[in-house]
Structure formats: C-alpha cells, structure tokens
Amino acid sequence: MIAFLPFLAVVLALLGAVHWYVWRRLVRDVTAPGGAARRAGTAVVVALPLFSVAALASGRADAPFWFQRAVAWPGFLWLALLLYVVLALLVGEAVRPVLHRVLARRAAAEPVAVAVSAPAPVPTAVSVPASVPEGEPEQESEGAAGAAVEAGPVAGAGVSRRLFVSRVVGGAAVAVAAGTVANGAYGVLRGPRVKRVTVPLAKLPRAAHGYRIAVVSDIHLGPILGRAHSQRIVDAINATQPDLIAVVGDLVDGTVENLGPAAEPLAGLRARHGSFFVTGNHEYFSGADAWVDHVRELGMRPLRNERLEIAAGFDLAGVDDVAGESEGQGPDFVRAxxxxxxxxxxxxxAHQPVVIDDAVRHGVDLQLSGHTHGGQLWPGNLLAELANPTVAGLERYGDTQLYVSRGAGAWGPPVRVGAPSDITLVQLASKQA
Incomplete structure (x- = not known):
C-alpha cells in the first residue's frame, strides 16, 4: 500500500492539472470575473471529477447498487468527454494564434470611417488656474486625449479578439468532444455488430469444414449496461445460428447479487454444441467462483483449465485468466x-491475448481471445498495442493463429471511438475440403 501512494499522488496531480487546464480554457478565458457563468462553470468542473472518482471506486467498495448506478452515467461519461475535450483544446492551441493573426490583419485592412461634422465653436476664453503656467493644462489635456484615442480602440479590439478567439476555440472543442462521445455512446447502446471471419486450420477434418463458432467477449454487464444489453447480444448471436458459442471473459463488472437479473437473458443462447465460458480478469474483481456457478445455471459450460472433444472432430480447451493467479486459479496449460x-x-x-506463447508451445491451432476492446477509446489502441501482441483481428504466431475480438460492451465509459463493438462468427475451414 505504501509503495502505491507515490503512484496515486502522481495520478491525482495529473488529473488536477488536466482539470485546471480545462477550467482555464473553458471557464476563465470565456467568462467575466465574478459572474454567474464563471461560478456555474467552476462548479461543474469541480463536481464532475468527483462523480468520476465515485463511479470508479463504488464498485470496488461494494457500495449499494443504486448508488453505483446513480454515479456511473455522469462519472464515466465525463471521463470520455474529458479525454476528447483536452485533445480538441490541444489542437486549438495551434489554431488560436492563427485566428489572432487573421483577425488582426482583417481589422488593419478595414477602412477607418471619419465622421464629418460642423466645426466646433472655438472658445473665446480659457480659464487657467493661477498656480499653473499658461498653456500646460492644454498640452496635458491634448496628450491624454491622444493616448486615450490610441489605447482605447487598440486595447479594446485586443480584448475583444482574445475573448472572441477563446470562445470560438472553446466552443468548437466542446462541440467536437460532445459529438464524438455521443456517437460513441450510441454505438455501444445500439449493440454490437456481427463480423464474419474464415479461419483455415490445417488439421481440421473435412467433416468440420464450415463449423461456426460465435465468439463474444467483454460484455461488461454493470451499473450502465444491463439486461437490455445482454438481450441484444443474445438476439444477435442466435441470429447467426452458430454451432458453438464461446464467451471469452469479462462478462460482468459486479456481483451475482447485483447483476444476476441482468445476465438472465444469456440463458436463451442457442447453439448445436452448446455455449462455453472462460473467466476474464474482471470476473476476479466480481467473485469469479460465484459467477462460474451462475453461468452454469444459465446453461453455459465453464472451461476451467480443461478440454473436451467436439463431435465435429477437434478439441476445445479453455483456461482461467491470468488475473486468477493471485487466487491460485490462473491458467494451467499442462492440465488443459x-x-x-x-x-x-x-x-x-483464453481471455487475454498475452498467453499466446503458451498456446504456441502446446500446439494450439487457434486461440480465441478478447480483453483489449480494440483500444475502446482512440488513441487507446496505441496503449493497448504496448501491452498486447494483437489488439484486434486475426494474426499468426508460428503454427498458431490468434483471433482477438474487440468485445461486445465497454468498460468504464459506455463509449467506443475507433473501435466498434463486435460479435464474431468464426467459420473454420478444412484444407482437406
């Protein structure tokens, strides 16, 4: 715990700096000091990160489920919005000086309108205090007026330009971020689309040619994605009429007590050779053993470091996720x-693609995984590439092929950008056919 404190301090400092930057650009630079708009904007920038912290911590703290649901929507959506607001504002930093120059040149090019009027009457007498030499006040008055004429329009135009540019850049950043997040949320709530991939296997018998496996991962039932989400997934899978269904981990973000009703539609999964399940890392945050028992009640068969022979003529194996090693339940390839x-x-x-080296050593022909979400929120795919051999799609490692699904749900923000959710129908092809 003590070793974790420096890391936590760095994270909190970074979050504080990011929120200060957002407040500066979207509140301070575009509102009047002390005004209602500035007070309201400051309150929003302070309150939303508190919702985010509550959303992230409430599940681990086993807070009441109603509270988890209450803070999840604003807290998680703010995290996604914050990411794209900051990215848009950083782009705006490059645009800002260009706008200033364009507006300054346009102002300089505009003709100056000179008002022509009747000459003012010339005063016949000037009253000058006796203590001041004659002519000095007149010179001071003329100089002050000249300075006012020079400073007034220039400073006024300068302030106006700064405010105008700040509002344009800030407004554009908010609009782009909000549109991006709204579109990404719609993609998640609409439900995953079905992809179709053909995978040739050298040792697959002719009788298994065309065998169809519906692969779904990272459903992430939780405070946001619930029963309707799982029903959409069941309907999409059953419509493909698969021979076998593989649920490759991260089914839930919560306990059976809270999410059991949300998972009930999974009992409606239908496939000729049944439905199979392996644990993901999030199951170990949510009570893996309890969920393994529950999915069995729903009609799925858990594969916990075990193997069985499929009648079509190939072996199907499943291993526990590497996160289970802390509980003595990690992957056991020798046993499987x-x-x-x-x-x-x-x-x-196998939930995580990182076990591909073990799969190669044990002569696996095809590994089906998830875990990465395809990055979920661009540019998260760049970080995912650092931690995973394959982020999404089909790749070959020696004699073993690895297919990684982007997942059917979302963790944290119910938003996907550049990594749409999917269910994959993997069709096996025999080279003997």
Missing amino acids: LGDRDRSRAAVLL
Missing part, C-alpha cells in the same frame, strides 16, 4: 492441453 492428441486440431478459449 498437456496430454492431448496433437494430430487433432485444437481451439483454445
């Missing part, structure tokens, strides 16, 4: 694959 007949094709269900 050690004594199998390597002349048969083997398909492995």
Whole structure:
C-alpha cells in the first residue's frame, strides 16, 4: 500500500492539472470575473471529477447498487468527454494564434470611417488656474486625449479578439468532444455488430469444414449496461445460428447479487454444441467462483483449465485468466492441453491475448481471445498495442493463429471511438475440403 501512494499522488496531480487546464480554457478565458457563468462553470468542473472518482471506486467498495448506478452515467461519461475535450483544446492551441493573426490583419485592412461634422465653436476664453503656467493644462489635456484615442480602440479590439478567439476555440472543442462521445455512446447502446471471419486450420477434418463458432467477449454487464444489453447480444448471436458459442471473459463488472437479473437473458443462447465460458480478469474483481456457478445455471459450460472433444472432430480447451493467479486459479496449460492428441486440431478459449506463447508451445491451432476492446477509446489502441501482441483481428504466431475480438460492451465509459463493438462468427475451414 505504501509503495502505491507515490503512484496515486502522481495520478491525482495529473488529473488536477488536466482539470485546471480545462477550467482555464473553458471557464476563465470565456467568462467575466465574478459572474454567474464563471461560478456555474467552476462548479461543474469541480463536481464532475468527483462523480468520476465515485463511479470508479463504488464498485470496488461494494457500495449499494443504486448508488453505483446513480454515479456511473455522469462519472464515466465525463471521463470520455474529458479525454476528447483536452485533445480538441490541444489542437486549438495551434489554431488560436492563427485566428489572432487573421483577425488582426482583417481589422488593419478595414477602412477607418471619419465622421464629418460642423466645426466646433472655438472658445473665446480659457480659464487657467493661477498656480499653473499658461498653456500646460492644454498640452496635458491634448496628450491624454491622444493616448486615450490610441489605447482605447487598440486595447479594446485586443480584448475583444482574445475573448472572441477563446470562445470560438472553446466552443468548437466542446462541440467536437460532445459529438464524438455521443456517437460513441450510441454505438455501444445500439449493440454490437456481427463480423464474419474464415479461419483455415490445417488439421481440421473435412467433416468440420464450415463449423461456426460465435465468439463474444467483454460484455461488461454493470451499473450502465444491463439486461437490455445482454438481450441484444443474445438476439444477435442466435441470429447467426452458430454451432458453438464461446464467451471469452469479462462478462460482468459486479456481483451475482447485483447483476444476476441482468445476465438472465444469456440463458436463451442457442447453439448445436452448446455455449462455453472462460473467466476474464474482471470476473476476479466480481467473485469469479460465484459467477462460474451462475453461468452454469444459465446453461453455459465453464472451461476451467480443461478440454473436451467436439463431435465435429477437434478439441476445445479453455483456461482461467491470468488475473486468477493471485487466487491460485490462473491458467494451467499442462492440465488443459498437456496430454492431448496433437494430430487433432485444437481451439483454445483464453481471455487475454498475452498467453499466446503458451498456446504456441502446446500446439494450439487457434486461440480465441478478447480483453483489449480494440483500444475502446482512440488513441487507446496505441496503449493497448504496448501491452498486447494483437489488439484486434486475426494474426499468426508460428503454427498458431490468434483471433482477438474487440468485445461486445465497454468498460468504464459506455463509449467506443475507433473501435466498434463486435460479435464474431468464426467459420473454420478444412484444407482437406
């Protein structure tokens, strides 16, 4: 815990700096000091991160589920909005001086309108205090007036330009960020689209040619995505009429007590050879053993470091997620694959792509994984690439192919940008066909 404190301090300092920057550009630079707009904007910038902290901490703290749901929407959506507001404002920093120059040149090019009027009457007498030499006040008055004429329009125009540019850049940043987040949220709440991928396997028998596996990962039932989300997924999977369904981890973000009703539609999954489940890292945050028992009640078969022979002519194996190692329940490839007949094709269900090296060593032909979300929020894919061998799609590692789904839900913000959710229908192809 003590070693974690410096990291926590750095994170909090970074969040504070980011929110100060947002407040400066979207509140201070565009509102009048002491005005109602500035007070309201400051309150919003202070309150929203508190919702975010509450949303992130409430699940781990086992807060009442009603409270988790109350803080999840504003807290998580603010995190997504904050990301794209900051990115847009940073782009705006490059645009800001260009706008200033354009407006300054336009102002300089405009003709100066000179008003012509009747000459003012010339005073016949000037009253001068006796203590002041004659002519000095007149010179001072003329100089002050000249300075006012020079400073007034220039300073006034300068302030006006700064305020105008700040409002244009800030407004554009908010509009772009809000549009991006709204579109990304719509994509998640609409439900995943079905992708179709054909994977040839050298050892797959002719009888299994065309065998269809519906792969779904990272459903992430929780305070935001609930029963309607799981029903959409069930309907989409069943419409593909798969031979087998593989749920490859991160089904939930919460306990069976809170999310059991949300998971009930999964009992409606239908496939000729059944539905199978392996744990993901989020199951170990939510009570993995309880969820394994519950998915069994829903009609899915958990594969916990075990293997079975599919009648079509290949082996199906599943391993626990690496997050289970802290509980003595990590992946055991020897137990799942050690004594199998390597002349048969083997398909492995493993939540995280990082175990691909173990799959290669044990002669797996195809590994089906999730976990990455495809990055979920661009440019998160760049970070995901640093931690995973494959972020999304099909790639080959030696004699083993790895397919990584982008997932059917979302963790944290119910938003996806540049990484649309998916369910994948993997069709196996025999080279003997």
